[in-house]
Amino acid sequence: MTFCLKILGSGSSVPVYGRLHTAHLLTINNTRYLIDCGEGTQLSLMKYHLKQNRINAIFISHLHGDHYLGLTGLISSMHLLGRHKPLIIFAPPGLSEIISIQLKYSNTVISFDLRLIVLTGNRLHLIHETPTQTVHSFPLDHRVPCWGFIFREKPKSRRINKEKIPEKILIRDIIRLKSGKDLTDHSGRVIYKNKDLTFPPKKSRSYAYCSDTVYDPRIISYINGVDLLYHESTFLKEKEDIASKTYHTTSEQAAMIAKAANAKKLIIGHYSARYKDISEFRSEAVKTFGETELALEGKTFCVEE
Ligand SMILES: [Zn+2]
Numbered sequence: 001m002t003f004c005l006k007i008l009g010s011g012s013s014v015p016v017y018g019r020l021h022t023a024h025l026l027t028i029n030n031t032r033y034l035i036d037c038g039e040g041t042q043l044s045l046m047k048y049h050l051k052q053n054r055i056n057a058i059f060i061s062h063l064h065g066d067h068y069l070g071l072t073g074l075i076s077s078m079h080l081l082g083r084h085k086p087l088i089i090f091a092p093p094g095l096s097e098i099i100s101i102q103l104k105y106s107n108t109v110i111s112f113d114l115r116l117i118v119l120t121g122n123r124l125h126l127i128h129e130t131p132t133q134t135v136h137s138f139p140l141d142h143r144v145p146c147w148g149f150i151f152r153e154k155p156k157s158r159r160i161n162k163e164k165i166p167e168k169i170l171i172r173d174i175i176r177l178k179s180g181k182d183l184t185d186h187s188g189r190v191i192y193k194n195k196d197l198t199f200p201p202k203k204s205r206s207y208a209y210c211s212d213t214v215y216d217p218r219i220i221s222y223i224n225g226v227d228l229l230y231h232e233s234t235f236l237k238e239k240e241d242i243a244s245k246t247y248h249t250t251s252e253q254a255a256m257i258a259k260a261a262n263a264k265k266l267i268i269g270h271y272s273a274r275y276k277d278i279s280e281f282r283s284e285a286v287k288t289f290g291e292t293e294l295a296l297e298g299k300t301f302c303v304e305e
């Protein structure tokens, strides 16, 4: 089963040197989540043969243009391509007004149900749930209200050992085994121990998206133990004072967060337009956290089960 993150845009304020505004696409089995939607997101989706209307929900971290200016264009395309299934967008207060005005003055009545859910709260908050996944938001410290997101698979069932289970077994016993229970007779005596007939469940995977933020160790408790961690890294260490003044982070600080949070892998991005060559970002981060990769357009990061 798939758990893969595709980088659609890795840049910040101004699109430069082939780096587009920020957008990520997370695929968990058949579900596709778009996370931020900067200008150029549609072109990226097309370049990598990812259909707009396969997206199930969109998560917008904050209302700086480099994170959402592609959104109305994407919604318009979904409408023109005949979308009928509902689209949920999680976004800060104000986005509903922005989209409504753009649709109003283009006299567009979209063909599908657009549900806008306003992000609120100053702690970890469950915002979306399916039978197999959860999504939580958490606050980030930026110049405007900003939220990060954690996408998790729910705990999975134990796996049946087909070579060990009795030949004639009832469906309800299979269900008991998958839920971790032993098989018992009418008097409650254990006939088969669960561990003798099953394998442990497959791993439940997770991805945390930490959008624009000043260096903020308060987020560590929210993202602890995550498999994939994206953390913005707008500047190199030498510009730490500018990073802090503009409510951004350096590559070293992003690595410090990943290390303290026991993340398995760190992806850094949102590079300032002042840097043409971004290789230094990784060299700097790996000194603190070895498992660091650069976000680059088209790059895919998958987590095994
Ligand atoms: Zn930004």
Ligand SMILES: [Zn+2]
Binding pocket: 062, 064, 142, 212
């Ligand atoms: Zn920002």
